[in-house]
Amino acid sequence: MTLNLPKDKLVEMYRKMLEIRFFEEKVFELYAQNLVPGTIHLYAGEEAVAVGVCSNLRRDDYITSTHRGHGHCIAKGADLKRTMAEILGKKTGYCKGKGGSMHIADFSIGMLGATAVVGAGIPIAVGAGLSIKLRHTDQVAACFFGDGASNQGTFHEGINMASIWKLPVLFICENNLYAMGTRQSIAMAIENVADRAAAYGIPGVVVDGNDVLAVYEAARKAVERARKGEGPTLIECKTYRHKGHSRIDPAKYRPKEEVEAWLAKDPIKRFKEKLLHANILGETEIQQIEKEVLGKIEEAVKFAMESPLPSPEEALEDVYA
Amino acid sequence: MRKIAYREALKEALREEMRRDSRVFLLGEDIGRYWGGAFKVTKGLAEEFGDERVRDTPISESAIIGAAVGAAITGMRPVAEIMFGDLTALAMDQIANQAAKIRYMFGGQAKCPIVVRTPFGAGVNIAAHHSQSLEAWFMHVPGLYVAVPSTPYDAKGLLKTAIRSDNPVVFCEHKLLYPLEGEVPEEEYTIPFGVADVKREGKDVTVVATLFMVHKALNAAEELAEEGISVEVVDPRTLTPLDKQAIIKSVKKTGRIVIVTEDCRTAGVSAEIAAVVAEEAIDYLDAPIKRVAEPDTPIPFSPPLEQYVIPDEKAIIKAVKEVV
Numbered sequence: 176m177t178l179n180l181p182k183d184k185l186v187e188m189y190r191k192m193l194e195i196r197f198f199e200e201k202v203f204e205l206y207a208q209n210l211v212p213g214t215i216h217l218y219a220g221e222e223a224v225a226v227g228v229c230s231n232l233r234r235d236d237y238i239t240s241t242h243r244g245h246g247h248c249i250a251k252g253a254d255l256k257r258t259m260a261e262i263l264g265k266k267t268g269y270c271k272g273k274g275g276s277m278h279i280a281d282f283s284i285g286m287l288g289a290t291a292v293v294g295a296g297i298p299i300a301v302g303a304g305l306s307i308k309l310r311h312t313d314q315v316a317a318c319f320f321g322d323g324a325s326n327q328g329t330f331h332e333g334i335n336m337a338s339i340w341k342l343p344v345l346f347i348c349e350n351n352l353y354a355m356g357t358r359q360s361i362a363m364a365i366e367n368v369a370d371r372a373a374a375y376g377i378p379g380v381v382v383d384g385n386d387v388l389a390v391y392e393a394a395r396k397a398v399e400r401a402r403k404g405e406g407p408t409l410i411e412c413k414t415y416r417h418k419g420h421s422r423i424d425p426a427k428y429r430p431k432e433e434v435e436a437w438l439a440k441d442p443i444k445r446f447k448e449k450l451l452h453a454n455i456l457g458e459t460e461i462q463q464i465e466k467e468v469l470g471k472i473e474e475a476v477k478f479a480m481e482s483p484l485p486s487p488e489e490a491l492e493d494v495y496a
Numbered sequence: 497m498r499k500i501a502y503r504e505a506l507k508e509a510l511r512e513e514m515r516r517d518s519r520v521f522l523l524g525e526d527i528g529r530y531w532g533g534a535f536k537v538t539k540g541l542a543e544e545f546g547d548e549r550v551r552d553t554p555i556s557e558s559a560i561i562g563a564a565v566g567a568a569i570t571g572m573r574p575v576a577e578i579m580f581g582d583l584t585a586l587a588m589d590q591i592a593n594q595a596a597k598i599r600y601m602f603g604g605q606a607k608c609p610i611v612v613r614t615p616f617g618a619g620v621n622i623a624a625h626h627s628q629s630l631e632a633w634f635m636h637v638p639g640l641y642v643a644v645p646s647t648p649y650d651a652k653g654l655l656k657t658a659i660r661s662d663n664p665v666v667f668c669e670h671k672l673l674y675p676l677e678g679e680v681p682e683e684e685y686t687i688p689f690g691v692a693d694v695k696r697e698g699k700d701v702t703v704v705a706t707l708f709m710v711h712k713a714l715n716a717a718e719e720l721a722e723e724g725i726s727v728e729v730v731d732p733r734t735l736t737p738l739d740k741q742a743i744i745k746s747v748k749k750t751g752r753i754v755i756v757t758e759d760c761r762t763a764g765v766s767a768e769i770a771a772v773v774a775e776e777a778i779d780y781l782d783a784p785i786k787r788v789a790e791p792d793t794p795i796p797f798s799p800p801l802e803q804y805v806i807p808d809e810k811a812i813i814k815a816v817k818e819v820v
Contacts (some may be wrong), residue, residue: 239566269603270601270603270605271603271604273600273601273602273603274601274603278601278602280601280605280606281605282569282602282606287570287606288569288598288601288602290593290594292593292594295562295593295594297562298559298561298562298563298565298566298590299562299563299565299566299569299590299594301562301563302562302563302564302565302566302567302569302574303566303567303569304566305566305567305572306566306567306570306571306572308548309549309572310571310572316566328558329558329559329562332554332558333559333562335554335556335559336553336554336556336559339554492604493600493603493604494600494638494639495599495639495641495663496599496604
C-alpha cells in the first residue's frame with residue numbers, strides 16, 4: 176500500500192497506534208501489580224484495524240465496540256486519562272467506575288460504547304445507521320466485532336437489516352483467528368468471514384489487518400459508499416492479538432511458530448519501517464513521537480492513580496434517566 | 497364521553513406522539529401497510545406517516561430491538577412492536593443486557609428511550625409459544641420500566657408517557673383486551689408511571705390485579721357484592737415503578753389482600769407484590785396473603801386445558817372468601 180496521504184495524517188495515525196500499544200502495555204503492567212480490578216482484554220497487535228478505520232471517521236460519526244475495546248476508544252479520540260481512570264474503577268473514569276475495561280463509552284465523540292456480549296453491538300450499530308438515515312445526515316457508523324461474533328445470530332440479523340435498508344454502516348470484523356481459545360476452523364467452515372457478505376448482497380473485503388494503510392483504504396471506500404447512501408460494507412481484517420484472550424489466558428493453544436510469525440508482522444513495526452523507508456519520518460522524529468506518547472500515557476496513569484474511587488452509594492445512581 | 501377500543505386507544509397514542517415529535521418512529525414485523533400489526537394496532541399509520549416511520553422489518557427480533565437501541569442512543573425515539581410477548585425471548589439480550597444497562601454501565605452518559613410494545617396473555621387457543629404472561633421477567637431487570645394497561649384509557653395515557661420517557665419501557669398489552677371498549681376523552685392527557693388506579697372501591701378485601709385479570713376481578717367483585725362482601729380492586733398500571741403506597745394504603749383499609757395475575761405463580765408478579773405487603777404492611781393484615789395465578793405450567797392448547805390454567809372469576813371468589 177502506498178503512502179499517498181498527507182504527512183500530518185500519516186504521523187497522526189502512527190501516533191495513535193503507538194498510543195494504543197503503550198497504553199495496553201501500561202494496563203498490562205498495572206494489572207500485574209494488582210491495580211486493575213477484574214479482567215482485561217488487550218488490543219495490542221490489532222492497532223492497525225482501529226486506527227485504519229477511525230482515521231476515516233469524523234467526530235460525529237459513530238462506532239460500537241467490544242470487550243477488547245481500549246483500542247477503538249483511543250482511535251476514535253477518547254481521552255486517555257478518563258479511559259485509564261475507568262479501567263482502574265475510578266470516579267473520574269468515563270463511566271464513573273460503573274463500566275470498567277469492557278464498557279467504555281464517550282458519547283461526545285460518537286463512541287457509543289463497548290458491549291461485552293459478543294455480537295450484541297452489531298444490531299446497535301445498525302440502529303445508529305437507521306437513525307442517521309431517518310435524520311438525513313451524512314454520518315456513518317462503524318461496528319467493530321471479532322471472528323467469534325460473526326457466528327452469532329445478531330451478525331446475520333444485523334447485516335441483513337442494514338443491507339435491505341442500505342444503511343451507512345461499516346461492519347469491521349477483526350479476525351484474530353481465535354474466539355477465546357476456539358480456532359476459527361473449529362467454528363466455521365469458511366476461511367474468510369467476508370465471504371458471508373455475498374449472502375446479503377453487499378461488498379465483502381478481506382484486508383491485511385496488520386497493514387494500517389490497507390485497512391485505511393478499504394475503510395475509505397466503505398465510508399464513501401456509506402455516505403453516498405449506497406449501503407453497508409463488510410471488511411474483514413486479518414490480524415492477531417499479541418496476548419491471550421484475557422489476562423488469565425497464557426494462550427497455549429496457539430502454536431509457537433504461529434505466534435512468532437505474527438509478531439514479525441507487528442503492525443506498528445511495519446508502519447514505522449514504511450515511514451522511515453519513504454523518508455516521511457526520521458529516526459529522531461520517531462524517537463520524539465515515542466517520547467511524547469509515553470509522556471501522555473504516564474500522565475494518564477498519574478491522573479488515574481491519583482483519582483478518587485467512587486463513593487459506594489453511587490452504585491445506586493444512573494439506573495434511570 | 498366517547499368510547500373506543502383498547503387497540504384504537506393505543507393507535508391514537510402512537511398517532512398523536514408521531515405528529516408531536518418527528519423523532520418517534522415505529523418498527524416491527526408486519527406493522528406496515530398490509531397487516532397494520534398482527535393485532536391491527538398500527539393499521540393506517542403507514543398511510544399517514546410513510547413507510548420510513550412505520551417500518552416493516554424482517555423476522556429478526558434481536559435486530560429489531562438492537563436497532564431501536566442504536567437509534568435511541570443517537571437521538572431517535574423508536575417504538576418497537578414484538579408480535580407476541582413470548583418472542584421477547586429472542587430479543588432478551590438487547591432488552592435486558594443492552595437497553596436496560598446502557599445508561600448505568602456508561603455512567604449516565606446515554607439515554608435509551610425505546611418502547612417495546614408486545615401482547616401477552618392466554619385465552620385464544622394458540623398454545624405455549626403465543627400465550628405466556630412474562631411481565632415478571634422485565635420487572636427483574638433494573639433499568640426497565642414495565643407498563644401493564646388494563647383499559648383503553650390507561651393504554652392511551654400510559655403509552656404516551658412511555659414514548660416521552662427517557663428510559664426503556666416494556667409496554668405489556670393483552671391480546672384479549674384489544675377489542676375491549678372504554679371511555680377515552682378526546683382531549684390530550686397522559687398518565688404518570690408509578691401511580692396505581694383503584695378500579696373499584698371497597699372495604700373488606702383488597703384485590704390487586706393486572707391486565708385482563710382486572711376485568712375478572714371486577715366481575716368477581718360484582719358477584720361478591722351481592723353476597724355482602726365489599727372488594728376493592730387496585731390496578732398498579734405499571735409494575736416498574738410499582739405504586740407500593742397505593743397497595744399498602746388499600747391493605748390498611750381492608751386488612752386483607754388477594755393478588756390476581758395471569759403469569760406463573762412462582763417468582764411471578766404476584767410474588768413480588770406479596771413480598772412488598774409482607775415486608776411493609778404485615779401489621780395491617782387480618783388474614784394471610786392469597787395469590788391467584790397460573791399454576792406453573794406452559795399454556796396448553798385444547799380449550800378445556802387452557803381454561804383450567806387461566807385464573808378465573810371462580811378462583812378469585814374462592815380466594816376472597818378464604819380471607820374474609
